[in-house]
Amino acid sequence: MLVVEEGDTVEIVLKNADSVTHGLSIHAANTQTSKFLGNVQPGEERVFRFTADFPGVFMYHCAPGGHGIMAHTMGGQHGMIVVEPKKKYRLEAELKRPPDLKLYIVQSEWYASGRDFFDGKATYVVFNGYNFRYVNEPIPVRPGDYVRIYFLNAGPSLTSTFHVVGGVWEYIYYQGNPDNLMKGSQTVLAGPSDSWVIEWRVPPVEGDYTLVTHVFNTAIKGAVGILRAKKDAPRIGEVRAEGPKALASVPADAKRVLDPYGLGTPDHEHTVRVPLDPTLVQPVAVGSKALEPLPVRVQMVGNSFYPKILEIPVGTTVEFVNEDVFDLLDGERTGRHDAVVIDVKGPEPFVTPKLGHGERYRITFTKPGEYVYICSIHPYMKGVIRVYAPVDQEAGGPEPEHHH
């Protein structure tokens, strides 16, 4: 999160410390950014200057270019930059004092897979990075406090109607521009990358005022928080829109791990098992024509494979199909994909051609075993195909496990 003042010259130093290409789009900058902050290679550093001419609440997010812009933002690479206006917001002008609390809130969504992202099925919807973050740690306020909220819906895809239970927003400003004033609102409506500044005075009664998106099928997934009003509450001055710190490792007791590009929690939600199709064993026909075998599809979608884990009987044909639409450009910036086995301990290698949108490639799996594969263009895309076969009963069933 960044806060600057209207008219400031802002210098951004962007260093790519990762192993894949990234970039940066800064919505507060009214100047060319693709040229200066796009397609930043691993290890590369760029410096960029702009003048913060427009006051308000803006989004920034990763922007390697092309297809990668959406795919990286979906992964959570986004934040808020506030340009404080020279002109005073109205309630500050009326009260002749700054807010008691500046509350910076970024709403965003977490997805379990690129397929879920395409379909708008968020697993979690959060304020400042965590599920129910401010339910677990309520924000202290005092009755009568003047609160200014800087609200940004970072999306990437869903709409929000931000509301407080037990209150009516006094003044609201679309995009945070002090000239875009409206009054007396139960909600502010924000699509992805929309923002509002909200001014409100905590009513004179102690208790819990609940912040929530009134899009209730997303609130129920985590976008709820509490302002806890008490007369002797500590004055904290501000709550910053900082998200979760990246974990060094996943806790052993994690109930669910979202890894949209990779496998995530091995909890079967993204595992598909194909039973032996009787129509593949016994010849069947439609009238005088043999029934064409129906391949099992693995989609490339939103920089991930779907299903992530596929279990098939030996002899099954798998059709890889690229559902990503933007197949121009290259590297992180393209939605082209392939599938390449990486596990040298697997039964045998396979590799598909690089597929553009809507292109397909079929592989028939004749050797049982586990195939672990990635996309060579986006190597964090990971999938597993397990090919199973009847156990040779005379040999006494499967052997004891030799490796994990």
Added chain:
Amino acid sequence: MLVVEEGDTVEIVLKNADSVTHGLSIHAANTQTSKFLGNVQPGEERVFRFTADFPGVFMYHCAPGGHGIMAHTMGGQHGMIVVEPKKKYRLEAELKRPPDLKLYIVQSEWYASGRDFFDGKATYVVFNGYNFRYVNEPIPVRPGDYVRIYFLNAGPSLTSTFHVVGGVWEYIYYQGNPDNLMKGSQTVLAGPSDSWVIEWRVPPVEGDYTLVTHVFNTAIKGAVGILRAKKDAPRIGEVRAEGPKALASVPADAKRVLDPYGLGTPDHEHTVRVPLDPTLVQPVAVGSKALEPLPVRVQMVGNSFYPKILEIPVGTTVEFVNEDVFDLLDGERTGRHDAVVIDVKGPEPFVTPKLGHGERYRITFTKPGEYVYICSIHPYMKGVIRVYAPVDQEAGGPEPEHHH
């Protein structure tokens, strides 16, 4: 539906006549409500007073607390409260007379299951409670009539763009506040809990003016109505946003009954039958490892089970997994769930532990028969598991039915 005037002191008497906990959130009240109207026990009565300081069109809805707020609102417990402003709306000021028709419209969604609610898949989207209500009963107006519409999108989840076929809205006011004026609009955009006041004069031509949300995949599910303009139409003065009265019993010829928490129409849409998995019968393996049995999942989601009716072969393992995220608090206010057999005529009882978000519990069903179960925390959540087995052919097939 309630109409009060700006500055009024409003007294609300809330009586819980149901057998589960409820509550109330009133968006027009700029004061603490959770404390006074949350977690109201069965049989309990509460009195609450507030001053209607903010003019406009507001939502109210059930709010027992926590997870229950979203789950009860999804079930249809919501309505509209209008605070008439002291300041005149512009068209009234220009015409120097009140509207010929005050039209109060609440748009809302009906869901068949908590799973559909999570996924935003409404079965019906309606104006004032019914599918195509005002197509079946067109609203009479006269050419030239001055109409004021109080429009609330109660959601719980979808966005609306409210429009009239054959008209351009003359003046629109976000949230119904007379200071939030805009002009000449084909639509008003409203997320859940957003509202507008709209002023419009029926054009001088007789005919049908169709009210519709221009979000066409929701209009097609029922959010359409007709203003029928005739020179000699009766003057009805107002159309109130009253929803359907609760039915004493379901009509015998009902084509579809939505019961998001329970079973609804036994029309197979929410029935899943698992065929005997050949991989469970014949030992199969991935290389040297036996293929792990894939459990059949029953989700707890949006205070309902999914699938609602599950049919499995004897010997199948069912994994109950709680997808509800808000697992704090207790009773109606929590998204914690369990599954407990209630049908004493069933083959044998089962009970799961109380599960928090993402927690799982497995049961292997070894006795054929029908298991009817509920959640002991939310006893209106109902599910059925049918365990089937091959018929003993020598015994002559299944016996005649002994009980319904």
Added chain:
Amino acid sequence: MLVVEEGDTVEIVLKNADSVTHGLSIHAANTQTSKFLGNVQPGEERVFRFTADFPGVFMYHCAPGGHGIMAHTMGGQHGMIVVEPKKKYRLEAELKRPPDLKLYIVQSEWYASGRDFFDGKATYVVFNGYNFRYVNEPIPVRPGDYVRIYFLNAGPSLTSTFHVVGGVWEYIYYQGNPDNLMKGSQTVLAGPSDSWVIEWRVPPVEGDYTLVTHVFNTAIKGAVGILRAKKDAPRIGEVRAEGPKALASVPADAKRVLDPYGLGTPDHEHTVRVPLDPTLVQPVAVGSKALEPLPVRVQMVGNSFYPKILEIPVGTTVEFVNEDVFDLLDGERTGRHDAVVIDVKGPEPFVTPKLGHGERYRITFTKPGEYVYICSIHPYMKGVIRVYAPVDQEAGGPEPEHHH
């Protein structure tokens, strides 16, 4: 696309050159349209006049009436009509000159089936008709150019937040009305049929400014374009919102063909194969009751069948169920449907009754072969059922194909 001036009398000549009923809804016309432009029969011609009283950016779309309005708009029958205001937009007044570029952009969605339309799962989301149209053909501008964008979200169902990478919109006008002015916005929020006029000056730096909807799960499906700023770029004056011309025939190398009402690409995405249900072969029971056969459902939804291609073993019962809700009126205007075999070479004819919302009809298929069927009310609705059977091994497998 049409451009007229505020106050103009506009005459529309609507000629239905198709073989099914159509109609027209013009959002710029504040007068009765259903009566004059609804339910236009094949070959019929209508003339309609209105005065363009309200300035702004408006949608028009097919409107045969009732259910047909949504179903035809989903198929892509929509466009933009601009009413240029008498009052100057603010930036034009400030700069005392007209824009260097008038950019008319219609965002819309393409669906592969009525089922996908119901579920909001667009296959493509586009600007002016094509995927990534202005990525493939960037729009030339010069640094410093004054650009006015007329933006319409034609939907039919999804929300947009229109944004430019590398810019902040200087002035924005909801619905294009010059009085609905707001300032300094990173995005404009538009539900279906919402529109904006946007004024912006290209920053003084050359490079690619990317137009995008910031609803990223739709941008990733095609709603991206490029303004390419070069000092010596040609001055093209305007980019009109014309969509794709209808193709005389589908290119042989098309990777995907969307035909929401009919079959589309025979690429298996909408093919469902039902394996022989063992529970139908071997008698099974739940306790003392035989397990009821679970029919295979074909939905009628959004004027299409789903699944489009269904493959079933001989002896399967198919339940046709009408999910379309609006079953009033008749012909194109109704959501009533039936299923009628049209292929005289098929094994035998079948026909269902005309089904209203939620109504069902079952057919058991006892003769193998391919059944091609349509809806007799909407004859462009097309489905296929393939009934397969074990091959008579003694007869030597399926015979050679006799007909395509």
